[in-house]
Amino acid sequence: MKLLEGLTVLDFSQFLAGPSAALRLADLGARVIKIERPKTGDASRQLKLKNLAVDGDSLLFHTINRNKESYAVDLRDPDDLAKVKRLIPHVDVIIENFRPGKMKQFGLDYTSVKKLNPRIVYGTVTGYGTEGPWQDKPGQDLLIQSLTGLAWLNGEADQPPTPFPLSIADMFAGMHLVQGILACLIQRGSASHGGLVEVSLTEALLDFQFEVLTTHLNDGGKQPERSAVNNAHAYLGAPYGIYETKNGYIALAMGSVVELGGLLECPALLNYRDEALWFSKRDEIKRLLVQHLRQKTTEAWLEVLEKGGYWCADVLSWGRLVNHEGFKALDMVQTVSRSQAQSIQTTRCPIRVNGQKLFAPKGAPRVGEDNQAIEQAFHL
CATH class of the missing domain: 3.30.1540.10 (formyl-coa transferase, domain 3)
Known part of the structure; x- marks a missing residue:
């Protein structure tokens, strides 16, 4: 039995941060129902890396939405919205990463949802938080790497600011969201209520830099000095x-x-x-x-x-x-597939529980693939 078996998650999020958090909960045993728009679904279904797609969806979508179910509804349609609200009392966790205020338009913000289910654990991801002059800016990874000083910290002393070639703001925000959700679930075990967990991509990258930012804050505001030769850490000496x-x-x-x-x-x-x-x-x-x-x-x-x-x-x-024996020994690659569709190789959950590696062969769902099964299971 996986640790979170018996928990149900509604994943309203798209792209990377929210879906990656929902993916980790699924890896740990939760049932994750992905709420998507009819026909087009999550926008990342069309967001291709190197133009790679499998069975009509981007490879990126497959990597972070495996082991989930898809429930396609139009939240602007009163009947579909009513079905979602009837589903909420049966679930444990909600994850969303719309722009601030969007969920409130549908009556699906935390204040509204907890009236339907006081034990709900509600996780929300924003780009910059819900206050301050940045809150309405687009929450995109490269932009946030730039604003938080991370790109400026990276690269050689004589080079322009250099971003990480990965969506690290999204990845770290997803990790923090999982931590907060699990903490709220533990609290819920001894209380009669759930809680609201909020993370932002900006705060995730500021926390990612806690070591060097702490040095800066306690060094009279002195700017870090990037090495002009093979820079790898602005605050460490040779030979690093x-x-x-x-x-x-x-x-x-x-x-x-x-x-x-x-x-x-x-x-x-x-x-x-x-x-x-x-x-x-x-x-x-x-x-x-x-x-x-x-x-x-x-x-x-x-x-x-x-x-x-x-x-x-x-x-x-x-x-x-x-091809290295060290990599092979970790057994980090798994094969996932849809029914009657091409399989893909991807990484497994990096967590081991009691010595057991966590594999999940179920691939990412098609848009609305599970509508009928979900409506029957929850009597919608």
């Missing part, structure tokens, strides 16, 4: 970064520059015995490493450094990663 070798790349984490010089047989590094120099002379030290590490292969350097206990790693492409 990724370096080219004779046949690839190697990552070097925190460690003694002097110890590194001995292991690499690089006498020039032995001149930096004062740890303060590892930051004040960071780029100077890194330039020495750039020249030195090109002389041998990644494998040769790894053999020396790993034997010496120095923190380092190969830098794998995805092609090398998926």
Whole structure:
């Protein structure tokens, strides 16, 4: 029995943040009913990555909506809206990520819903929260990376702001939403009511930077200094970064520059015995490493450094990663499919419970695929 078996979730959200939270609840055993517009459904069904689609829907949609059911309704239609409201007393969790005020137009905001079901746990995702001058801006990942300083923190000192090539604001907001929902469900076990969980993409990325923002706030407001050479962390000294070798790349984490010089047989590094120099002379030290590490292969350097206990790693492409024994041992790939449709490979839930990996072979639903079954099950 999965941990959340017996819980029912109504997922009104689309794109990534809300659906990713609902996906994790589904992986843990909850029944997730995705509320979608008739015909077109979730807008991410058409949002393709590299124009890849499976069985008419984008590959992106398949990755974050597997293991769910689809209930297609038009919330502007009084009959459909009435069905949704009759469904609410039977569910445990609602997730939505409309712009602030949109759910209230349908009488589906938290204040209205808790009158129908006082034990409901209501999770909402916004781009910037529900107050302040940003609240009506479009909550898009790249825009939020830019506004929160994250893009400015990334990249080399002489480069323009560099965004992460992933939708990290959405991903982290989804994770925080799951945490808040699970906390409310625990509270509900000893109380007669549920609760409202609110997260925003902006606050998720500010929290993501808690380490460096705390340093900035307690360092007189001094701006972080990105390294001009192989920057990987604005507040860490040499050798922290990724370096080219004779046949690839190697990552070097925190460690003694002097110890590194001995292991690499690089006498020039032995001149930096004062740890303060590892930051004040960071780029100077890194330039020495750039020249030195090109002389041998990644494998040769790894053999020396790993034997010496120095923190380092190969830098794998995805092609090398998926064929590596370390990746295979994790068993992170699963196959999911729709009935009579092409199957896809995707990642599994990264959580293990009592040693058990959580796999779910059910693919993402078609729009409205489960309407009849849902209406029969809940007598709508």
